[in-house]
Amino acid sequence: MGRAPCCEKDGLKRGAWSPEEDQRLADYIARHGHPNWRALPKHAGLLRCGKSCRLRWVNYLSPDIKRGNFTADEEDLIIRLHQTLGNRWSVIAAQLPGRTDNEIKNVWHSHLKKRLEDGLKPAADHDAGGRASHGHQLVKEDTSSSEAVTDNSFLSSTDVTGMIDLGATDEDLSLAMSSSSNWSDDQDFWIKMLQEGGDIIDLPEL
DNA sequence: AAATCATACAACCGCGTCAAA
DNA sequence: GTTTGACGCGGTTGTATGATT
Incomplete structure (x- = not known):
């Protein structure tokens, strides 16, 4: 089916807010x-498209947003979740309160990916007794990572749930992925399942 | 001090999905 | 069952700022 244009471009402002x-x-x-992003700019008297308003709110203006640098623990968590979930930024963001998918995506592309490509360990590994220290080097990420994401279609939620919680090794995660039978693309389902697994993510106090 | 390069972040674009008509 | 509109996500680009030469 045809895609409706997100908004009328004419007369609408773009660029920095x-x-x-x-x-x-x-x-x-x-x-x-x-309740309705599309109608919001008109009602609010803004010369922006609804999509732009939503993005601005979600990524910048929302009171839930936590500003400031990512901690080593947060970075480590992103790396580990990315290894498991791939580029599912919104799912990863759901595990990092106050952080947005866009922000995480930016951090990934600007720091973390490069760090992995350089063959360095996650930041938290440098900490004494860091959560992610499991005695193994992170493998260099290659271009197949996105395919790996798609291949997660066979990873069951329960497998990942316990894995992350228990600080499973990457090998464990891989094993779970290869032996699991179903994966729902429904993000809410995933978040719910991850959360129901208990305190699956031991987020650092921020 | 000026020019160039690198990095970080904000914003946009296109697509997929879903629900309502 | 099909069409349409709206939303959300991920990829990508643009730009401001800092670092280096």
């Missing part, structure tokens, strides 16, 4: 919420 626009958007959402 001004403080006034931020304020207008934040005020509107504080008062009315965002």
Whole structure:
């Protein structure tokens, strides 16, 4: 089916948001919420498309957003989740309160990927008794990582649940992936399952 | 001090999915 | 069952800023 254009381009502003626009958007959402992103800019008096408003809110203006640098633990967690989940940034972000998928994606591409390519260990490995220290070197990521993501279709949620919680080795994760029978692409399902597995992610106090 | 390069982050684009009509 | 509109996600690009030469 044909894809509807996200918005009318003519007359709409693009590029960086001004403080006034931020304020207008934040005020509107504080008062009315965002039941309909497409209609929101019109009602809020913004010359932006709904998609742009949503992105701005989700990635920058939302009070849930935690600003500041990623901790070594957070970076380590991203690396490990990425090894398991691949480029499912939204799922990874769900395990990092206050962090957005876009932010995590940026960090991955700017720091973490490079670090892995350089053959370095996750940052937390440098810490004494770091969670991720399992006595093995991370393998250099190659271009097949995205395929690996797709291949996760056979990874069951319960397998991953315990794995992450128990600090399973990458070998364990691989084994689970190869022996599992189903994987739901439903993100909510995944998040739910991951969370139901208990305190699967021992997030550092931030 | 100026020019160039590298990095980090914000934003946009296109696609897939889902629900309502 | 099909079509359509809206949302969310991941990939990519643009730009500001800092570091280096």
